[in-house]
Amino acid sequence: MNTKKRNLFICAGLLWLFAGIMVMNVGIPFLINDDKMFIFGLLGAIAIFLIFYI
Numbered sequence: 097m098n099t100k101k102r103n104l105f106i107c108a109g110l111l112w113l114f115a116g117i118m119v120m121n122v123g124i125p126f127l128i129n130d131d132k133m134f135i136f137g138l139l140g141a142i143a144i145f146l147i148f149y150i
Contacts, residue, residue: 127137 123141127134127141
C-alpha cells in the first residue's frame with residue numbers, strides 16, 4: 097500500500113493539532129484558576145516550549 101508523503105504530513109499535522117488542543121484544554125484552566133502560581137506556570141510553559149523548540 098503506497099501513500100503520498102503529503103498525505104502522511106497532513107495526517108501527522110492533524111494528529112499533533114488534536115493532541116495540542118487536548119493539552120491546552122487541561123493546562124489553560126489550571127493556569128487561569130491558580131492566581132498565585134500563574135507566573136511560575138507561564139515561565140515553566142515557556143521553558144518546556146523552548147526545550148522542544150531547540
